[in-house]
Amino acid sequence: MTDSSLIQVSGLRKIYRGAEMPAVDNLSFVVHEGDIFGLLGPNGAGKSTTIMALCGLLKINAGSIQIFGLSINQKGAEIRKLIGVAPQEIALFPMLTAYENLAYFGRMYGLDRATIRQRVDHLLEDFGLKEKAKVRVAHFSGGMKRRLNLIAALLHRPRLLILDEPTSGVDVQSRKMILDYLLSLQAEGVTIIYSSHLLDEAENLCSWFSILDEGRLIAEGKLKDMPAMNSGSRNLEQLFLELTGKRTRD
Amino acid sequence: MKILATIRKEFLLLVRDAGGITLIFLMPLALVIVMALIQNNTIDEFLETKLEVLLVDEDRDALGAELERAFRASPNIRLIKQVDHEALTAETARRLVQRGKYKTVVIIPKDAGAMLQRKNKNAVVRLLAHYGLSDKKPVADALPAPEIQILFDPAIKANFKQTLTSAVEKIVAHVQSDGLMDEVQTHMGKMTKKPKIKMDLSDMIIVRQENAVENNKRGMPPNAVQHNVPAWSMFAMFFILFPLAGNLIKEREEGSMLRLRLIAGSSLPVISGKFIFYFFVCLLQLLLMIGVGLYIMPLLGMSKLVIGTNYPGLLLVGFSVAMAATGYGLLIAVYFKTPQQALSFGSISVVILAAIGGVWVPVFLMPEMMQSISPYSPLNWGLEAFNNLFLRNAETAAVLPDVARLLCFSGTTLGAGILIHKSRTVL
Numbered sequence: 001m002t003d004s005s006l007i008q009v010s011g012l013r014k015i016y017r018g019a020e021m022p023a024v025d026n027l028s029f030v031v032h033e034g035d036i037f038g039l040l041g042p043n044g045a046g047k048s049t050t051i052m053a054l055c056g057l058l059k060i061n062a063g064s065i066q067i068f069g070l071s072i073n074q075k076g077a078e079i080r081k082l083i084g085v086a087p088q089e090i091a092l093f094p095m096l097t098a099y100e101n102l103a104y105f106g107r108m109y110g111l112d113r114a115t116i117r118q119r120v121d122h123l124l125e126d127f128g129l130k131e132k133a134k135v136r137v138a139h140f141s142g143g144m145k146r147r148l149n150l151i152a153a154l155l156h157r158p159r160l161l162i163l164d165e166p167t168s169g170v171d172v173q174s175r176k177m178i179l180d181y182l183l184s185l186q187a188e189g190v191t192i193i194y195s196s197h198l199l200d201e202a203e204n205l206c207s208w209f210s211i212l213d214e215g216r217l218i219a220e221g222k223l224k225d226m227p228a229m230n231s232g233s234r235n236l237e238q239l240f241l242e243l244t245g246k247r248t249r250d
Numbered sequence: 251m252k253i254l255a256t257i258r259k260e261f262l263l264l265v266r267d268a269g270g271i272t273l274i275f276l277m278p279l280a281l282v283i284v285m286a287l288i289q290n291n292t293i294d295e296f297l298e299t300k301l302e303v304l305l306v307d308e309d310r311d312a313l314g315a316e317l318e319r320a321f322r323a324s325p326n327i328r329l330i331k332q333v334d335h336e337a338l339t340a341e342t343a344r345r346l347v348q349r350g351k352y353k354t355v356v357i358i359p360k361d362a363g364a365m366l367q368r369k370n371k372n373a374v375v376r377l378l379a380h381y382g383l384s385d386k387k388p389v390a391d392a393l394p395a396p397e398i399q400i401l402f403d404p405a406i407k408a409n410f411k412q413t414l415t416s417a418v419e420k421i422v423a424h425v426q427s428d429g430l431m432d433e434v435q436t437h438m439g440k441m442t443k444k445p446k447i448k449m450d451l452s453d454m455i456i457v458r459q460e461n462a463v464e465n466n467k468r469g470m471p472p473n474a475v476q477h478n479v480p481a482w483s484m485f486a487m488f489f490i491l492f493p494l495a496g497n498l499i500k501e502r503e504e505g506s507m508l509r510l511r512l513i514a515g516s517s518l519p520v521i522s523g524k525f526i527f528y529f530f531v532c533l534l535q536l537l538l539m540i541g542v543g544l545y546i547m548p549l550l551g552m553s554k555l556v557i558g559t560n561y562p563g564l565l566l567v568g569f570s571v572a573m574a575a576t577g578y579g580l581l582i583a584v585y586f587k588t589p590q591q592a593l594s595f596g597s598i599s600v601v602i603l604a605a606i607g608g609v610w611v612p613v614f615l616m617p618e619m620m621q622s623i624s625p626y627s628p629l630n631w632g633l634e635a636f637n638n639l640f641l642r643n644a645e646t647a648a649v650l651p652d653v654a655r656l657l658c659f660s661g662t663t664l665g666a667g668i669l670i671h672k673s674r675t676v677l
Contacts, residue, residue, distance in 0.1 A: 055512055057508075076514075077515060080513065081514045083512075085509070085512045087508055087509065087512075090504070090505060091504070091506050092506055093501075095263050095267065096259065096262055096263070100259070103255075104255055104258075105513070107252060107255035108252055108256075108516045109513055110252070110515075136266075153509075
């Protein structure tokens with residue numbers, strides 16, 4: 001592991017029981033501290049499998065994952081204390097209010113009542129949800145739920161944030177609010193792994209890209225340094241299509 | 251703190267779920283009341299053998315009078331001598347039973363008393379002549395015996411037939427022994443010139459019937475309320491798996507469980523918090539259903555639930571049943587991956603365990619083979635423990651074996667549930 005690398009994935013392989021092909025195969029990459037790392041790829045490329053493996057929720061068949069210099073296989077619980085994850089699903093209790101949801105997750109992170117109150121108030125304010133603190137999540141719009149989903153991952157002030165489609169199904173205003181907040185987190189030194197289908201969004205946000213297809217890493221680096229970009233692709237979407245082809249991957 | 255937070259979260263989710271509250275509290279209450287009402291007659295019929303008996307006394311002598319007196323004194327028989335304000339004849343009574351309007355008729359034929367008296371007289375003469383105490387000669391040919399006829403509706407249960415026939419035979423034997431004694435006194439009186447003395451042969455031997463209870467405490471016979479309240483309370487408590495499994499699988503499907511799995515050290519507090527919360531819900535269910543037995547059942551014309559006097563024992567049994575029910579619900583919730591699987595398997599398995607355990611039909615009414623399987627159901631352990639407390643007013647020591655079984659069952663299911671839940675943290 002180099003000095004600035006926060007995550008080091010080496011030779012990762014995962015094949016699910018009954019599957020013919022591995023979900024990820026011989027995947028290696030490094031995430032540097034303070035980066036917003038774009039994990040991109042078409043459906044079935046292996047992005048979610050990679051994220052689950054990074055969170056220690058997946059038994060891998062081969063390879064190694066080191067986060068904060070710790071092996072995920074041996075120190076999974078310790079690593080999970082330092083990372084925040086906003087899954088693609090709205091991982092909240094719809095029948096609880098925004099405050100009750102966050103207070104519960106805060107308790108589960110081991111925070112005391114005063115800290116929870118202070119952080120929840122602050123985060124709800126930042127994400128424009130303070131007025132909705134006592135409203136049940138079931139009555140929230142898609143954008144509000146998505147913002148709250150992100151807040152729940154930030155309560156314990158993680159050093160590494162893993163986001164799976166964090167702006168999926170949200171309106172323009174909510175998207176801007178989320179992306180601006182992510183950039184402010186990056187400025188504070190938080191490292192972010194960002195997985196999305198929205199390539200224009202990724203292009204503006206991420207400082208480093210990894211493009212997966214059929215479980216394999218097919219390109220990585222800074223956008224301007226990618227050879228394909230130099231060979232004529234004008235933006236990330238063109239590069240993506242050039243690398244992965246136009247065949248649908250349903 | 252994490253466990254308390256989970257308990258609070260579960261509480262908020264439940265109180266905001268009207269369907270869940272109905273399922274957990276109102277449905278079981280309705281179930282207990284309906285089942286007790288339905289089974290009220292069935293169990294009472296079996297236990298008390300209350301029977302309407304038509305009596306046609308064409309003899310109008312001591313035999314009929316004694317039968318009437320005995321029938322009227324019996325708590326299990328309702329004597330009917332008139333129908334539609336008209337005295338019954340053998341013919342009309344026979345027709346009423348044939349048509350199924352009444353279940354049975356006892357007909358004492360004309361001259362039955364006189365025939366019995368003649369037979370008694372002949373028997374005594376024969377006895378005295380044998381020992382040389384009388385010169386009279388007994389009648390050589392057998393005298394005809396009076397025939398008391400008992401007609402039954404063919405649909406009547408065999409045990410009713412047996413009960414009534416035994417009762418009539420007992421009364422006839424009593425009348426016959428009185429008649430014999432009187433006849434002996436008549437002959438002896440003639441020989442000794444001494445008057446008859448009154449002899450009561452009814453207390454020559456006493457058969458005392460009593461419920462066997464410990465420590466001379468007063469027990470009580472089972473009835474529909476005594477059976478149904480604890481039985482269906484346990485049934486409802488085991489159905490805690492519905493909200494428990496439904497809630498847990500929903501959390502898994504919606505993603506909130508994934509977030510909890512991502513939080514280090516949350517697995518055990520989440521499961522423990524759920525277990526403790528639903529354990530208290532089970533206890534509350536039991537409390538409510540005992541309340542129904544104490545206060546609502548009497549208003550509906552049923553007997554009041556008698557819970558004995560061993561309240562610490564009752565608390566212990568309630569605690570153990572709630573532990574077992576919650577443990578089982580938790581295991582089902584974590585083992586199955588979809589609500590359909592969990593709820594289908596869970597509900598059918600609880601119905602089977604309840605049937606085996608004696609919830610639907612009391613164990614003593616089951617076929618012998620089922621009675622031998624019954625002790626393997628946790629619902630049977632709970633029901634036996636409740637019966638020990640309610641019906642036999644037993645000491646706590648008497649329920650400890652069943653309590654131990656329930657707690658072992660709870661520990662096993664809870665342990666398996668925790669292991670499965672933890673193993674699924676890593677896919």
